[in-house]
Amino acid sequence: MKEKTKEIPSSEPERRIRLLLVDDEVEYLHVLSNRLDKRGMEVATANSGTLAIQTLRKQEFDVAVLDLKMEDMDGIEVLKVFKKMDPELMVVMLTGHGSEKAARDGIDFGAYDYLTKPCEIQELVAKIQEAYRKRKPT
């Protein structure tokens, strides 16, 4: 909390991380995109699996943060489509407590890692940056 927000982007000087945030809670998407944007990321949001796939079709992203529990599509299904469309896309999954099994399956299907919801913003930022660094340069 002591860190200055202005300093955050300076830790990633090359370019802003292009992030796709997928969650069916619009309010959660809104506040999270604000906070991540403030931490120097270029955030796009989608509040359903279908929308997320459409967005990914139009635009390229470095990292996607994907809620596993959504109303229209199972998060794992979205993940499979994501990895088919862009194998280099790094996917961090968000799960509720107690459904880590699904998250582990997700890793088998090519996700980078997972976090349990609700999670600390610092934790999330760190995970995204870590994923971004691991991403193969295109």
Next chain:
Amino acid sequence: MKIKLKNSASMESRPIDTPFYQSFSRRMVLILILVSFTPMVLVSGIILDEFRISYREKIHAHLAELVLKHKQNIDAFLDEKMGDIRFVAASFTFEELADDLFLDRVLENLRREESTVFEDLGVINEQGRQLSYVGPYQLKQAVYADADWFQQAIKTPYYISEVFLGLRGKPHFIVSVRGRHEGKYWLLRATIDFDSFNSLVENLRIGRTGFALILNREGEFQTKSTFIAENGEEKDLYQLIKRGERRSNGVYILERTMDTGQEDIYVGAFLKDEDWLLIYQQDAADAFSDLRRAQGIAILIILMGGLAMVVTALILSKKMVRQVAELDQEKEMMNEQIIETGKLASVGELAAGVAHEINNPVAIMVEEAGWIEDLLEEDDLKESENLSEFRRALNQIHVQGKRCKEITHKLLSFARKTDSRIHEIELNELVEEVVGLSAQQARYNNVEIRVHLQEQLPPMRMSPTEVQQVLLNLINNALYAMDGRGGVIDVYTRRKEENVVIEVSDTGPGIPESNLARIFDPFFTTKPVGKGSGLGLSICYGIIKKMDGDIDVRSVVGEGTTFTVRIPIKPDRTDTPGPRTEPETEAEAEFSPTD
């Protein structure tokens, strides 16, 4: 004071007294008696009846045989006397026999052979005059021309008369042989001593009431008799016997009930070309006395057997009903426990659902607070004089959000257990591990944890995480109970029969009785609001129950509390017990059960 979980106060009531069990008992007694009585009565009835028939047949055959023998005796007697007279008539001439002196010698000779059977001897001419006579009476020159017997005797070569009184006024009968002299018939006749003939029949006496007599066609007695019959019945009796059952040997058998209710058996055989009838009469009760006695004994045995059956049925049904009642009671208690367990499970599911739903709003709230924090970093807001107060409030939102998360995670743990995979573990190692984990906190609370481990406990097959969770919970509770005042926690392990027992004992303030009964209920807590979820012990309860074990609590206010966990040793348990074996649980090992 000790409270046993699912304590069974209802055991003291006596449910066997309720109407349901009483009617159950009655039905059982009825069925038992019916089932045992029916065949017994049927079988013994049939056997008795068969026995009665065959015994009756036997008695009849015996009597028939007896009567037949006597008939033959009498026949032989008459034939013999007739033979004697015929011999005399054939051996001597009419002149010789008409001489009294000669006749006297002949009678003397006959008597030498036959004792006094021949009473007298006489020769009668065609006109019926007795020409010569020897005997006790003065009957020389007596005229028999009008006598019935003479008229019949003169017509046949041999004749045996009926019994009659005659001139001498005394019952007797005559045997006569017809001879021919100078173209005229004459008769040699002998009187047979009635007593000696009578004795032939009187010998036939059996039992108290059996006796014999001889009747002629007219129903007149041919023997002395004590015959019991109504007047004028004798002739009917002759006809009656003739209508009776005729056996192959010519003997007739008849059973007859008198007006007085007395039953009689009559056995008859004809003599002298059916002129005479030998009748044997006996009271049926007397003849069948052995049968009656056998029947009496059989009925007595049946009655006693029946009594024994009734008593057995009563005792047996009472015993069985008691057992059924006990089983019912056990079942009821088990049902209660199942309901209790089900209640815990459904509460758990509900809690899990609620926890899941609450997670998202809490996440949004926390993020929104975080966003405000982010915004507070902006320069223009930094100057606000309430900045520190803003920060404190936001921090509080953050802290409380985290608490919410912890609570929801605990609730979720309650519903879906963490690592329920079964391993073979050394319980003592596990206890030491857990005590090690708690050591820091114990020191901080000024509490000493003493471990008393029994050597060589068998390796247990169970989920280490779950047992860890139970132990941690119990130790944490004990630490909390002592609340910084210091004290001692004793942890024991020991083997007791086929169980391993873990005891966690503290020197805390104890648990008041009112709380003791509810201590395992979910959401029951004595901790101040916000400090405890009230789920710890109910989770422990669920875990131990799943292992088929028990958890008890003993507490004395002011002295301390002891929790006793009993886990059965199952040597070759290969499958994972309980419903939580879904593969989903496998991935959850890394989550600390106590959070």
